[in-house]
Amino acid sequence: MKTRKTLYLGIATAVLAALLTACLSTQGTGGPGANDIAGVVTGPNGPVFLKMNHLAPETVSEIERILHTTERPSRGRFHAGRGTEYGEQLVEMAVSEIGLCSGHSASGVWINERGETTVPGLYAAGDMASVPHSYMLGAFTYGKICAASAIEYIGQAGMLGVDDGAVQAERQRIMAPLDRPTGIPPHLLEYKLRRQVNDYLQPPKSANRMKVGLEYFLRAHEELEQLGATDPHDLMRAAECAFIRDCAEMAARASLFREESRWGLYHCRQDYPEMDDVNWFVHVNLKRNETGEMQLFKRPVEPYVVTLDQEELRGYHQLRVASTAVEAVN
Amino acid sequence: MNPETTTKKVVAGKLKFETERAAAEAARLAPHRQTTKVFDVPVVVDEGKCISGCHVCVESCPVDCLAIQPEHGKAFMKFDDCWYCLACEVDCPTNAITVKIPFLVR
Numbered sequence: 001m002k003t004r005k006t007l008y009l010g011i012a013t014a015v016l017a018a019l020l021t022a023c024l025s026t027q028g029t030g031g032p033g034a035n036d037i038a039g040v041v042t043g044p045n046g047p048v049f050l051k052m053n054h055l056a057p058e059t060v061s062e063i064e065r066i067l068h069t070t071e072r073p074s075r076g077r078f079h080a081g082r083g084t085e086y087g088e089q090l091v092e093m094a095v096s097e098i099g100l101c102s103g104h105s106a107s108g109v110w111i112n113e114r115g116e117t118t119v120p121g122l123y124a125a126g127d128m129a130s131v132p133h134s135y136m137l138g139a140f141t142y143g144k145i146c147a148a149s150a151i152e153y154i155g156q157a158g159m160l161g162v163d164d165g166a167v168q169a170e171r172q173r174i175m176a177p178l179d180r181p182t183g184i185p186p187h188l189l190e191y192k193l194r195r196q197v198n199d200y201l202q203p204p205k206s207a208n209r210m211k212v213g214l215e216y217f218l219r220a221h222e223e224l225e226q227l228g229a230t231d232p233h234d235l236m237r238a239a240e241c242a243f244i245r246d247c248a249e250m251a252a253r254a255s256l257f258r259e260e261s262r263w264g265l266y267h268c269r270q271d272y273p274e275m276d277d278v279n280w281f282v283h284v285n286l287k288r289n290e291t292g293e294m295q296l297f298k299r300p301v302e303p304y305v306v307t308l309d310q311e312e313l314r315g316y317h318q319l320r321v322a323s324t325a326v327e328a329v330n
Numbered sequence: 331m332n333p334e335t336t337t338k339k340v341v342a343g344k345l346k347f348e349t350e351r352a353a354a355e356a357a358r359l360a361p362h363r364q365t366t367k368v369f370d371v372p373v374v375v376d377e378g379k380c381i382s383g384c385h386v387c388v389e390s391c392p393v394d395c396l397a398i399q400p401e402h403g404k405a406f407m408k409f410d411d412c413w414y415c416l417a418c419e420v421d422c423p424t425n426a427i428t429v430k431i432p433f434l435v436r
Contacts, residue, residue: 077416078436183362
């Protein structure tokens with residue numbers, strides 16, 4: 001059931017993500033410029049519209065069929081309610097809130113080509129694993145790969161004993177909010193966490209803002225201890241709050257660590273506006289160290305399986321180049 | 331330097347609290363009570379059509395916001411978590427459910 005929720009979110013942001021990463025050039029000043037989507041949306045010529053009235057009717061109906069069924073079925077009802085016909089009117093676009101983790105960002109659980117995480121016997125598939133923007137196709141493909149790897153692993157692995165103490169401790173941790181019926185309602189903490197993410201981690205990013213955010217995410221540990229729940233639904237939401245907090249801390253730390261700008265607006269650092277392939281053509285990973293704290297490290301990018309034409313890379317490298325420089329190249 | 335000893339300032343509610351920090355702590359620990367008013371429940375169930383004992387919509391909902399009223403077995407939106415995905419409306423065998431687009435974005 002949760003998968004469906006994730007998928008909806010995933011595809012809903014895919015269109016925008018594509019727009020943002022494939023966007024035009026910017027001024028190279030580390031902030032949204034007059035020439036990129038984010039700059040145009042907030043600039044004097046904003047907002048930005050999706051134009052479909054030049055498309056063949058069968059193309060428009062195919063777009064509607066996909067967007068209004070697999071993507072978000074209420075989208076058709078939403079547009080119809082406003083009297084917007086894809087084939088006739090322009091559709092307003094906006095920059096959505098940032099993808100905090102996983103497929104809607106440029107991050108995820110680290111896996112190898114067999115779907116294995118760094119924990120033996122644990123696998124991750126889909127856009128929550130380290131294949132951002134793979135969405136459903138990635139989920140299906142890596143689901144199959146993970147299943148094959150897991151079957152192989154189960155064949156060799158012996159049975160593990162159950163640590164009753166660990167089970168008891170985990171049960172206590174999960175159920176704790178039920179002992180605090182007048183505690184903080186989970187939807188409030190979730191709202192607060194997400195608001196802090198939007199206020200302090202939203203690109204364009206700066207170390208000053210992200211450090212303030214990080215300070216709150218650490219303080220939120222105390223607030224998690226005060227969560228209250230009176231039914232299984234809120235107990236679930238309380239558990240989700242802890243995951244959201246973890247993701248927020250990871251996002252803040254990883255974004256602070258990567259002292260360059262990359263991927264258009266995604267990792268646009270005002271204090272490090274240039275892309276730096278010499279130091280940062282790497283993956284940034286987090287792990288838990290011996291004292292339980294998050295530790296950052298670089299992991300090299302493996303050679304591409306498919307050789308890329310330099311001409312194809314040109315558009316990517318011009319993502320954050322001043323418009324005058326682009327004109328000079330052209 | 332301890333700010334509480336060096337800055338003796340007026341504390342709101344000074345009859346109860348020595349310091350602003352003690353007042354903040356007491357305020358923080360006061361119990362939470364929800365008064366949020368849900369003014370436009372998006373999942374509307376036609377109880378005349380809803381089948382007692384059926385829970386297809388409850389199972390369909392990806393955010394688990396629907397439940398069954400124990401008194402007569404009809405479905406209702408229990409938690410304000412609806413994503414307007416229409417799964418309940420599409421799956422309901424008697425077309426008893428209508429999902430409204432929230433007024434604020436209509």
